[in-house]
Amino acid sequence: MAKSAPYYTTGSLSAAHYDVVTGADARLSGDEEVYAGLAAPGARVLELGAGTGRLTAALAQRGFAVTGVDIAPAMLDQAQARIAGLEPEARARVTLRRGDMTALDLKQTFDLVICPYFTLAHVPAGTAWRNTFGVAARHLPGAGLAAFHLPRLDIMRAPGPADPSLPVFSQALDDGGRLLMYLRERTFRDGINRLDQVLEYVVADSAGRPLRRSQERLTFYMTDPEPLAAAAGLALDRPPVELGGVGDIWVFRPA
Numbered sequence: 001m002a003k004s005a006p007y008y009t010t011g012s013l014s015a016a017h018y019d020v021v022t023g024a025d026a027r028l029s030g031d032e033e034v035y036a037g038l039a040a041p042g043a044r045v046l047e048l049g050a051g052t053g054r055l056t057a058a059l060a061q062r063g064f065a066v067t068g069v070d071i072a073p074a075m076l077d078q079a080q081a082r083i084a085g086l087e088p089e090a091r092a093r094v095t096l097r098r099g100d101m102t103a104l105d106l107k108q109t110f111d112l113v114i115c116p117y118f119t120l121a122h123v124p125a126g127t128a129w130r131n132t133f134g135v136a137a138r139h140l141p142g143a144g145l146a147a148f149h150l151p152r153l154d155i156m157r158a159p160g161p162a163d164p165s166l167p168v169f170s171q172a173l174d175d176g177g178r179l180l181m182y183l184r185e186r187t188f189r190d191g192i193n194r195l196d197q198v199l200e201y202v203v204a205d206s207a208g209r210p211l212r213r214s215q216e217r218l219t220f221y222m223t224d225p226e227p228l229a230a231a232a233g234l235a236l237d238r239p240p241v242e243l244g245g246v247g248d249i250w251v252f253r254p255a
């Protein structure tokens with residue numbers, strides 16, 4: 001595998017440009033509505049892997065009281081800045097915490113736990129998944145729902161672009177420059193259902209001259225979540241909700 005830094009680490013371009021990339025990703029459209037539809041207005045929501053606060057802020061603006069937890073300081077810093085820009089009423093409904101979703105114990109309960117945008121797929125599909133389902137169950141008071149957005153295996157298995165010299169992402173930046181992303185490696189391992197990708201981020205100036213490059217490693221794991229959730233005391237509440245043709249939101253309730 002090419003020399004690369006993990007995704008979302010401090011100083012990484014994946015963290016710095018997360019909102020640019022995610023904001024242009026139509027495959028995520030509608031996830032906010034799905035999560036908002038899982039709890040009553042004003043409900044308490046725990047977001048595992050809150051990232052830059054994309055959903056944390058949106059749900060707070062809808063009236064939910066949201067606690068967002070993330071392991072990466074570079075993502076949480078951006079979330080803090082986003083929340084600071086909210087109207088005071090919405091801002092007061094948000095709590096941000098650094099923490100590991102596989103071992104979290106906030107000693108409080110919520111009406112809804114969400115783990116959006118493939119966040120669970122960032123950790124190995126085994127003990128780490130079971131522990132994260134256990135964290136969700138621990139933070140529900142024997143009622144409520146836990147929603148996990150997971151990738152589809154057939155999409156993970158699909159080959160990369162035919163021409164790797166072409167960017168898989170290209171977007172103008174506010175400063176007149178451009179962010180480009182190239183898929184440098186993509187390996188799917190059957191059996192363990194693990195997808196390893198190396199994405200090269202390139203930030204170019206308005207004349208197209210590269211200013212910064214960084215190769216960053218993004219790994220996804222997938223398995224049938226039901227048995228691991230069941231082992232943690234969660235039962236599937238409804239058929240998975242398809243989102244954007246690349247994943248499903250799996251909704252569980254305390255068994």
Ligand SMILES: C[S@@+](CC[C@H](N)C(=O)[O-])C[C@H]1O[C@@H](n2cnc3c(N)ncnc32)[C@H](O)[C@@H]1O
Nearest residue numbers: 049050051054070071072075100101116117119
């Ligand atoms: C794809 S982003 C999702 C961010 C946000 N929820 C959204 O939907 O835009 C995944 C986030 O999960 C975080 N993450 C990965 N492993 C984690 C863990 N073990 N505990 C908490 N956060 C984790 C990453 O730092 C990253 O911010």
